[in-house]
Amino acid sequence: xxxxxxxxxFERVPEFAQGYVxxxxxxxxxxxxxxxxxxxxxxxxxxxxxxxAHQPFGQVPWLMDGDLSLFETGAIxxxxxxxSPRLLPRDPRRRSQAVQWMFASLNSLxxxxxxxxxxxxxxxxxxxxxxxxxxxFRDRRLSELEPVLAEREWLxxxxxxxxxxxxxxxxxxxxxxxxxxxxxxxxxxxxxxxPPPFVKAHADHTAHFARAQG
Amino acid sequence: xxxxxxxxxFERVPEFAQGYVxxxxxxxxxxxxxxxxxxxxxxxxxxxxxxxAHQPFGQVPWLMDGDLSLFETGAIxxxxxxxSPRLLPRDPRRRSQAVQWMFASLNSLxxxxxxxxxxxxxxxxxxxxxxxxxxxFRDRRLSELEPVLAEREWLxxxxxxxxxxxxxxxxxxxxxxxxxxxxxxxxxxxxxxxPPPFVKAHADHTAHFARAQG
Numbered sequence: 001x002x003x004x005x006x007x008x009x010f011e012r013v014p015e016f017a018q019g020y021v022x023x024x025x026x027x028x029x030x031x032x033x034x035x036x037x038x039x040x041x042x043x044x045x046x047x048x049x050x051x052x053a054h055q056p057f058g059q060v061p062w063l064m065d066g067d068l069s070l071f072e073t074g075a076i077x078x079x080x081x082x083x084s085p086r087l088l089p090r091d092p093r094r095r096s097q098a099v100q101w102m103f104a105s106l107n108s109l110x111x112x113x114x115x116x117x118x119x120x121x122x123x124x125x126x127x128x129x130x131x132x133x134x135x136x137f138r139d140r141r142l143s144e145l146e147p148v149l150a151e152r153e154w155l156x157x158x159x160x161x162x163x164x165x166x167x168x169x170x171x172x173x174x175x176x177x178x179x180x181x182x183x184x185x186x187x188x189x190x191x192x193x194x195p196p197p198f199v200k201a202h203a204d205h206t207a208h209f210a211r212a213q214g
Numbered sequence: 215x216x217x218x219x220x221x222x223x224f225e226r227v228p229e230f231a232q233g234y235v236x237x238x239x240x241x242x243x244x245x246x247x248x249x250x251x252x253x254x255x256x257x258x259x260x261x262x263x264x265x266x267a268h269q270p271f272g273q274v275p276w277l278m279d280g281d282l283s284l285f286e287t288g289a290i291x292x293x294x295x296x297x298s299p300r301l302l303p304r305d306p307r308r309r310s311q312a313v314q315w316m317f318a319s320l321n322s323l324x325x326x327x328x329x330x331x332x333x334x335x336x337x338x339x340x341x342x343x344x345x346x347x348x349x350x351f352r353d354r355r356l357s358e359l360e361p362v363l364a365e366r367e368w369l370x371x372x373x374x375x376x377x378x379x380x381x382x383x384x385x386x387x388x389x390x391x392x393x394x395x396x397x398x399x400x401x402x403x404x405x406x407x408x409p410p411p412f413v414k415a416h417a418d419h420t421a422h423f424a425r426a427q428g
Contacts, residue, residue: 057322057358068307074317079310093282096293103288106321108271115329118351124344130333131344137332144271 004038005030006064008054011041012212016121019206023061025073025168026080027201029161033084039208074106077161087161094157101155101162110169112141117172142182150184153191167192218252219244220278222268225255226426230335237275238419239287239382240294243375245411247298253422288320291375301375308371315369315376324383326355331386356396364398367405381406 007030009023023039030037042051047058054062055071062071063079070076078099081088089095116134124131148155155162170189173179179186192198221244223237237253244251256265261272268276269285276285277293284290292313295302303309330348338345362369369376384403387393393400406412 056362057318057355059322068310070310070314072314072317072321074321075310075314078313078317096282096284096289099292100284100286100289103286103292103320104271106317107286107288107324108273110321111325111328114325115348115351118347119344122343122347124342124347126344128338128342128345129336130338130340130348131342133332133336133338134329134344137329141271148270 005035006038006040007061008040008042008064009060009208010044012044013209015213018209019202020171021060021205021209022073022168024201024205025164026061026063026076027205028164028168028198029077029080029087031197031201032086032159032164033080034086035080035083039204041208041212074102074165077164078102081161086159087164089157089160098156098160098162101160102165105155105162105165105169109141109145109166112137113169113172138178142178142185146182146184148184149188159192163192167198219249220252220254221275222254222256222278223274223422224258226258227423229427232423233416233420234385235274235419235423236287236382237422238415239378240275240277240290241415241419242378242382242412243291243294243301245415246300246373246378247294248300249294249297253418255422255426288316288379291378292316295375300373301378303371303374312370312374312376315374316379319369319376319379319383323355323359323380326351327383327386352392356392356399360396360398363402373406377406381412 007023007026009021013021027037027039042060052058054069057071059071061073061076062069063076065079070079077087081098088098116138119126119131119134126132126135154160155166167189170179170185171193179189193202221237221240223235227235241251241253256274266272268283271285273285275287275290276283277290279293284293291301295312302312330352333340333345333348340346340349368374369380381403384393384399385407393403407416
């Protein structure tokens with residue numbers, strides 16, 4: 001990986017989003033891997049063609065590795081995993097299991113958490129059938145994850161990119177007491193986000209948006 | 215891949231789910247790849263420990279490749295892609311782009327579709343703030359996908375595993391007229407599901423559940 005890695009995120013975001021924009025996942029992975037990188041910014045307002053050319057859903061982040069442009073944090077972490085055994089084990093079997101948990105974090109966990117969070121932001125009262133189904137889906141997934149995390153330190157052997165995605169998916173509950181009902185999930189989230197790579201990534205991420213706001 | 219591949223799905227499912235259980239994705243990928251496989255069944259009712267040992271969320275499918283057990287259709291298709299250039303290109307750059315669209319299909323598209331579908335099944339009237347946010351999220355993603363599919367045949371160069379995941383994500387709209395507003399998405403879905411690999415996978419899938427019901 002000779003060319004410099006470049007992560008692009010928004011220049012500024014609303015205050016409630018600070019600490020939770022997904023460039024954090026990529027920063028975290030790069031800190032875990034010890035790979036040098038720099039961060040560039042794109043406006044948050046109107047999504048221009050040069051933004052959509054990199055990210056057709058108008059989101060962030062994307063990663064430039066030389067002239068390869070990649071979006072989707074799952075795909076970016078898998079790509080970085082090619083360069084770092086800290087992110088993905090080299091052994092094919094263990095690697096398959098880490099990749100399995102990367103997909104599970106996004107498609108089984110986060111798929112049940114984000115729509116609930118969007119309804120929270122929309123100030124839903126969760127009394128409609130659809131609102132109740134969002135709560136039930138969220139709680140079912142947490143209940144299923146709880147026994148998994150009660151018996152292992154990390155999702156797939158050693159710490160891997162899967163833990164970055166799963167822990168960050170669980171961070172949607174940061175401002176709630178929901179994880180109090182799921183102590184193994186809460187302990188796992190604390191375990192993942194205490195070491196220096198997360199702490200540095202989070203500090204750099206929040207400093208980026210604080211600078212834009214100042 | 216010397217050992218036989220085995221896909222496990224439910225023995226039977228409610229009639230509304232037939233045609234849409236996710237073993238279909240794996241069958242489709244295996245048909246595209248021309249890899250031999252067989253299908254095994256697990257009860258739909260109580261999720262027993264031997265089920266949860268393979269799939270901790272109590273879902274299907276999982277794949278056995280020798281003694282490696284993998285769940286999550288994204289992870290399974292990525293694994294099968296190691297054995298078939300029809301599913302994942304060999305060229306590293308094109309492969310990264312196909313993998314990017316695999317993640318996008320699951321985490322950007324399906325994440326916006328499934329919670330809406332669950333609210334439909336719950337008979338929500340979509341008048342609450344949360345209900346309206348589900349509709350808005352679904353439509354935003356379709357609007358963003360539409361120009362992408364208007365200018366390309368497949369998501370990442372030639373047909374790949376990304377198209378299996380994206381097309382199957384779009385199949386949630388089969389029983390609605392929603393895709394009428396998104397002609398490029400509708401044409402893409404038809405293009406993906408007309409060739410023999412999908413047709414055979416779908417026929418085998420529906421025959422499996424029809425037999426269980428009969």
